[in-house]
Amino acid sequence: MVLLNSRVLTIITAVALCGCSFASDALFPSLSGDETAESIPITSVANESFSVDTADATPVMGSTNFKPLTVTPGNRTGTFVGKKVVTFRTELWQLQETIRRRNTELQSIRNKSAEDTRKYHEIGAFINARLQLGTTPGNPKMRSKWRGAQRQIQLMSNNVAMMNQLATQVASDSAMTAYLLDSIRAAYNISGAVDEDHHQLRILEDETNQTAVLIERLLNELNHDISRQQQYLNNEDNNLKTLAMAIKNGQLYGASISNAIESATQEIGGNSFSSPLPSASVEGRRPLVVIRFDRANVPYEQALYQAIKRALERHPETSFDLIAVTPSGGLKKSASDSRRNAEMVLRSLTNMGLPTSRIRLSAMTNASSHSNEVHLYIR
Secondary structure (H helix, E strand, C coil), X not given: CEXXXXXHHXXXXXXXXXXXXXXXXXXXXXXXXXXXXXXXXXXXXXXXXXXXXXXXXXXXXXXXXXXXCCCCCCCCXXXXXXXXXXXXXXXXXXXXXXHXXXXXXXXXXXXXXXXXXXXXXXXXXXXXXHHHHCCCCCCHHHHHHHHHHHHHHHXXXXXXXXXXXXXXXXXXXXXXXXXXXXXXXXXXXCCCCCHHHHHHHHHHHHHHHHXXXXXXXXXXXXXXXXXXXXXXXXXXXXXXXXXXXXXXXCXXXXXXXXXXXXXXXXXXXXXXXXXXXXXCCCCCCCCCEEEECCCCCCCCHHHHHHHHHHHHHHCCCCCEEEEEEEECCCCHHHHHHHHHHHHXXXXXXXXXXXXXXXXXXXXXXXXXXXXXXXXXXXX
């Protein structure tokens, strides 16, 4: 079962009844007192509902429509410079047509991104509504919906890839515009020109400058779109991991912890740690959470999520000590089982979005323990 200290128990009970938040001394300085941890029913934490409004996290993409002006026509003068002017005018026209195509592609990607995001949020809203009302653990229909949300994330990721490709092309267009502008300015120094040639060169120079500014704005807005979309996808990828855990347990959690503290999650996959765990020293400290593995399939994740979430709400920079506890005189297998339990809890924490850099894993024996336990301390 999952245990919290008695002071936290009192506050959690109040939360379940009236929705109050933790007091500041429930998680931090007072944790070093003499009170012992007391058991709490899982439902006293799990009954608190959450409304996950992911729409607020949707990135606002740029809305500018990048349409270049038309190229001003000119009369042929028959001079060498006049012929260069005709070539420059053709190149500028081709460049502007290219920008029109880039703009059309950008607007298409933006519309597709908005539609894919809308569908993703519809799926997420359905899943969260069902979780809030209550559903069976591992409900296959919910798993199917989750896979649909995952597909939408992949579609949105493809949109970002297309924007990246478009940004590369626009950067190439920008370089071409700079080259054209240099060529136009160099043409002023060519001998044999008439006044009309220079007049048309000035018009071309101005229009090429305007095109260069338009391309620069297009590239800047596109890069901002990419940055916002990528951050959004990273956050939603973390949220999906937490949502998968919620579906597995049939309980509504909330957004990924890593999004709340704005830190990237480091995954540990399914591998165990091969090196020995360092010994823990917890003298004078009381655990924030105690998970007692005295039976199979202990439902600890909901209570663990709530405790971590509230600790980070009070102090976002908080780190934790996760300790595998073995009863004194326990067999070697018991120590090994305790280690595996701690690694399982660590995976739960990373799936919730807590970076592994915030967690220090260690081990100890405890004479008062009668079964394998995992303790979590605020460091």
